[in-house]
Amino acid sequence: MSDRGRDALAALGRLLDGPGLLHEPEDLAPYLNEPRGRFHGRALAVARPESTEQLAAIVRCCSEHELAMVPQGGRTGLVGGASPINGELIISLERMRRLRSIDPIDTSLVVEAGMPLARVRQIAAEHGLRYPVSLASEGTATIGGTLATNAGGNLTIRYGNTRAQVLGLEAVLPDGRVFSELSPLRKDNSGYDLKQLLIGSEGTLGIITAACLRLAPAPRQGVTAMLATHSLDQGLALLRQLRAELGETLSACEFMPRLALDFVLADQPRARDPFDRVHPWYLVVQVESALAGDWLKPALLNVLESALQGGRIDDAVLAESEQAALDFWALREGISRAQARGGVSLKHDISVPVPRIPDFMQAVLSELERAVPGIRPCVFGHLGDGNLHFNLSQPEGLSGEDFRAREADCNRIVFDQVHAVGGSIAAEHGVGQLRREELARGQARKLELMARVKSALDPAGLMNPGKLMPVRP
Amino acid sequence: MSDRGRDALAALGRLLDGPGLLHEPEDLAPYLNEPRGRFHGRALAVARPESTEQLAAIVRCCSEHELAMVPQGGRTGLVGGASPINGELIISLERMRRLRSIDPIDTSLVVEAGMPLARVRQIAAEHGLRYPVSLASEGTATIGGTLATNAGGNLTIRYGNTRAQVLGLEAVLPDGRVFSELSPLRKDNSGYDLKQLLIGSEGTLGIITAACLRLAPAPRQGVTAMLATHSLDQGLALLRQLRAELGETLSACEFMPRLALDFVLADQPRARDPFDRVHPWYLVVQVESALAGDWLKPALLNVLESALQGGRIDDAVLAESEQAALDFWALREGISRAQARGGVSLKHDISVPVPRIPDFMQAVLSELERAVPGIRPCVFGHLGDGNLHFNLSQPEGLSGEDFRAREADCNRIVFDQVHAVGGSIAAEHGVGQLRREELARGQARKLELMARVKSALDPAGLMNPGKLMPVRP
Numbered sequence: 039m040s041d042r043g044r045d046a047l048a049a050l051g052r053l054l055d056g057p058g059l060l061h062e063p064e065d066l067a068p069y070l071n072e073p074r075g076r077f078h079g080r081a082l083a084v085a086r087p088e089s090t091e092q093l094a095a096i097v098r099c100c101s102e103h104e105l106a107m108v109p110q111g112g113r114t115g116l117v118g119g120a121s122p123i124n125g126e127l128i129i130s131l132e133r134m135r136r137l138r139s140i141d142p143i144d145t146s147l148v149v150e151a152g153m154p155l156a157r158v159r160q161i162a163a164e165h166g167l168r169y170p171v172s173l174a175s176e177g178t179a180t181i182g183g184t185l186a187t188n189a190g191g192n193l194t195i196r197y198g199n200t201r202a203q204v205l206g207l208e209a210v211l212p213d214g215r216v217f218s219e220l221s222p223l224r225k226d227n228s229g230y231d232l233k234q235l236l237i238g239s240e241g242t243l244g245i246i247t248a249a250c251l252r253l254a255p256a257p258r259q260g261v262t263a264m265l266a267t268h269s270l271d272q273g274l275a276l277l278r279q280l281r282a283e284l285g286e287t288l289s290a291c292e293f294m295p296r297l298a299l300d301f302v303l304a305d306q307p308r309a310r311d312p313f314d315r316v317h318p319w320y321l322v323v324q325v326e327s328a329l330a331g332d333w334l335k336p337a338l339l340n341v342l343e344s345a346l347q348g349g350r351i352d353d354a355v356l357a358e359s360e361q362a363a364l365d366f367w368a369l370r371e372g373i374s375r376a377q378a379r380g381g382v383s384l385k386h387d388i389s390v391p392v393p394r395i396p397d398f399m400q401a402v403l404s405e406l407e408r409a410v411p412g413i414r415p416c417v418f419g420h421l422g423d424g425n426l427h428f429n430l431s432q433p434e435g436l437s438g439e440d441f442r443a444r445e446a447d448c449n450r451i452v453f454d455q456v457h458a459v460g461g462s463i464a465a466e467h468g469v470g471q472l473r474r475e476e477l478a479r480g481q482a483r484k485l486e487l488m489a490r491v492k493s494a495l496d497p498a499g500l501m502n503p504g505k506l507m508p509v510r511p
Numbered sequence: 512m513s514d515r516g517r518d519a520l521a522a523l524g525r526l527l528d529g530p531g532l533l534h535e536p537e538d539l540a541p542y543l544n545e546p547r548g549r550f551h552g553r554a555l556a557v558a559r560p561e562s563t564e565q566l567a568a569i570v571r572c573c574s575e576h577e578l579a580m581v582p583q584g585g586r587t588g589l590v591g592g593a594s595p596i597n598g599e600l601i602i603s604l605e606r607m608r609r610l611r612s613i614d615p616i617d618t619s620l621v622v623e624a625g626m627p628l629a630r631v632r633q634i635a636a637e638h639g640l641r642y643p644v645s646l647a648s649e650g651t652a653t654i655g656g657t658l659a660t661n662a663g664g665n666l667t668i669r670y671g672n673t674r675a676q677v678l679g680l681e682a683v684l685p686d687g688r689v690f691s692e693l694s695p696l697r698k699d700n701s702g703y704d705l706k707q708l709l710i711g712s713e714g715t716l717g718i719i720t721a722a723c724l725r726l727a728p729a730p731r732q733g734v735t736a737m738l739a740t741h742s743l744d745q746g747l748a749l750l751r752q753l754r755a756e757l758g759e760t761l762s763a764c765e766f767m768p769r770l771a772l773d774f775v776l777a778d779q780p781r782a783r784d785p786f787d788r789v790h791p792w793y794l795v796v797q798v799e800s801a802l803a804g805d806w807l808k809p810a811l812l813n814v815l816e817s818a819l820q821g822g823r824i825d826d827a828v829l830a831e832s833e834q835a836a837l838d839f840w841a842l843r844e845g846i847s848r849a850q851a852r853g854g855v856s857l858k859h860d861i862s863v864p865v866p867r868i869p870d871f872m873q874a875v876l877s878e879l880e881r882a883v884p885g886i887r888p889c890v891f892g893h894l895g896d897g898n899l900h901f902n903l904s905q906p907e908g909l910s911g912e913d914f915r916a917r918e919a920d921c922n923r924i925v926f927d928q929v930h931a932v933g934g935s936i937a938a939e940h941g942v943g944q945l946r947r948e949e950l951a952r953g954q955a956r957k958l959e960l961m962a963r964v965k966s967a968l969d970p971a972g973l974m975n976p977g978k979l980m981p982v983r984p
Binding site for chain 2 (some may be wrong): 141142143144145166187188190194195198199201202211215217220221222223224225226227228229230231232234235237238239243254255258274277278281282283284285286287327328329330331333337389390391392393420422423424425460461462463464465466467468469473477481483484485487488490491493494495506507
């Protein structure tokens with residue numbers, strides 16, 4: 039440990055009690071874990087503040103000692119955004135998880151950054167409301183982490199991403215001052231909307247400590263259906279009809295290929311194929327309304343009948359119970375885990391303009407097949423919002439090691455096409471360390487603007503260095 | 512004209528044809544008009560580019576000649592944001608008004624900044640879609656202006672403000688480079704979301720040239736109702752019930768006091784009071800669904816019957832025809848104009864947290880009555896989103912001039928209470944020149960952050976100086 043590190047640690051020790059500051063290796067270990075085991079940096083220590091004021095004091099102390107900081111939520115991120123690199127101070131928000139207030143007239147609540155996403159959803163549900171961001175990792179992922187990464191999920195087509203839920207924000211800025219705009223205002227045009235910069239900035243501009251979030255009414259009617267199609271063009275034609283005829287009630291429109299279903303059926307002993315025949319593609323569609331009534335199911339049936347007759351789908355099954363709906367969703371949500379059965383998987387979290395999905399898929403997949411014959415695409419995700427989890431399983435007959443050696447080539451093929459159609463190389467997981475170089479390669483002009491904003495708010499570069507942007511020399 | 516002005520004008524003349532550059536006083540005059548006649552600056556000339564590339568060349572030219580610029584849309588803004596101050600170049604987007612593309616699968620379109628808002632709404636309607644921002648001035652207001660000011664309107668409670676509609680943005684930055692992120696992506700977390708800075712920045716960070724906007728499905732069922740209540744507490748209780756029982760179908764919840772209705776009835780010969788009795792407050796409620804069916808009207812009737820029985824409203828009338836609905840809306844939309852019948856009106860476009868509206872109103876109005884006995888509050892607006900048009904008509908018996916002399920006192924009373932409840936002094940109209948000093952007074956810390964961002968993107972301070980922020984010395 040450097041002298042500067044030792045001095046900083048001593049100063050932090052004066053601000054925090056025992057459980058507030060961890061520095062023994064065995065105490066640090068859990069904070070260095072991340073889901074895919076790709077990032078192996080080291081940290082000076084872990085600070086665990088209990089309040090915004092305490093965090094502000096920590097940040098001022100780091101600023102004085104020129105000690106870099108890495109904010110941490112639930113550590114469910116997949117791009118290394120919450121992992122330290124080279125001796126930073128990890129700042130975990132896990133002890134700041136209070137509900138500060140909830141207002142049923144305004145349908146909004148104020149929660150601290152360390153509260154798990156699932157808990158926010160549960161509190162909302164207890165008030166007949168819904169916090170409409172839902173992720174596979176919601177039991178562990180924290181609100182602060184979902185804000186810092188502008189998390190997406192399955193309900194984006196209806197409710198937007200995390201950004202769309204944020205009415206107000208509290209954060210500690212790099213100089214230790216508190217940015218406090220927690221009001222639930224729906225209309226406020228008094229100057230630049232600076233909270234928008236903090237949302238999605240992956241901790242590089244400040245540390246989010248609390249947020250005022252809007253809540254939606256909870257659904258009182260809902261139907262989930264699993265559909266079979268033979269092409270993504272068909273899927274888009276169906277999406278168009280769903281949007282036109284079921285309007286505001288369309289909550290999700292997900293897609294998966296047969297290969298993904300095969301993986302999940304092999305992985306989950308109790309899972310079963312909803313159809314008698316094998317189909318190339320499957321969609322999970324969910325419609326919901328906050329109005330009581332019994333008109334939504336017939337309306338969906340109507341659309342599906344016409345889609346069957348019009349050749350936009352090949353088959354359809356409606357979930358006849360809540361359990362059946364959960365079973366459909368388990369097929370979709372089980373893919374990530376089940377895909378390990380296919381050996382090594384090269385994963386890309388990308389988005390493209392929705393109408394271009396079929397052409398994009400065809401172009402990339404044929405190029406990939408030429409580059410790595412037998413490569414097995416397991417591309418699934420959010421048809422309605424264009425977010426493709428562009429995962430590639432190793433060819434049968436090629437070793438995992440040999441396949442991994444082709445990762446850079448495959449990435450280049452995928453990302454070049456993403457740039458060509460005006461897509462995003464980081465749709466819902468963010469950039470972190472994993473896509474930092476690719477962002478700099480593909481969007482140099484944007485990086486230059488980002489660097490100007492970063493310098494304006496964090497001139498010393500102490501906030502989460504090496505994430506989003508290259509480390510400054 | 513200074514030598515520098517003359518040189519800049521000559522250089523601009525080489526970039527633009529005759530109608531592209533106006534500098535005769537009689538040609539400039541219309542561009543100096545603004546709705547309330549409060550701002551009387553002077554301009555060097557008016558540039559009217561026909562393309563983004565041409566605009567970029569103009570901006571580079573201004574940058575080289577250190578000539579400040581004022582972007583202009585439809586000039587319907589009320590805060591002087593589009594008015595020149597001291598010899599700037601006005602840049603009117605009026606010749607950039609093309610529809611670049613519309614995609615019915617993705618339900619989005621790309622339009623240039625100079626297209627009037629009403630035209631965007633019309634194009635959407637022709638495709639069975641809705642652009643869900645609606646303003647009284649929409650025939651003249653341009654998309655670029657609504658983006659630069661993050662315009663609100665009557666449908667915010669359901670669809671959000673202009674910011675919420677923006678998928679992609681194109682703009683010319685202060686150095687003349689083009690910021691081009693026009694993709695319709697629903698999920699894109701590849702770095703800071705810089706377009707959010709441009710939205711609502713009132714032309715101080717760049718000139719918006721085009722936008723990709725999301726469209727909503729057009730409604731196929733809709734009901735408008737006019738309700739009478741005796742207090743705003745009642746109104747909020749009704750709002751809560753509407754939200755809980757009619758969920759996603761609630762499109763608008765507006766309020767107005769009896770004084771406003773009196774003004775409108777006097778101003779519009781064909782207007783009539785929908786009720787037999789006089790009531791202290793009126794609400795206009797609109798519910799809509801994109802689903803075909805006949806369940807929405809009974810659902811609203813159900814809520815209103817229970818609200819009548821529960822004492823949340825005193826009376827209710829449903830619009831039985833489209834014309835009747837328009838008539839209700841005409842009462843609400845007619846207030847601004849009709850209020851001139853009450854003499855001088857001191858206007859404040861503020862917002863407060865919705866649940867605090869009644870207490871806020873009581874506190875401010877009693878203080879105002881003490882300061883200016885007989886002052887006539889004509890406070891109306893958007894109950895559902897907390898945006899109050901806090902207009903104060905002159906007392907009977909006090910001259911307009913004497914009332915106007917009290918403007919600073921009244922402003923201080925209103926704005927101090929706004930700050931006290933965490934409200935906004937500029938809810939949907941923006942800051943411009945009108946509220947610049949008040950913003951600096953009430954939110955010095957925010958101004959300091961804004962100035963850092965401004966310096967990072969517009970170091971020479973050439974973009975719309977004197978708007979939002981004080982002019983730099």
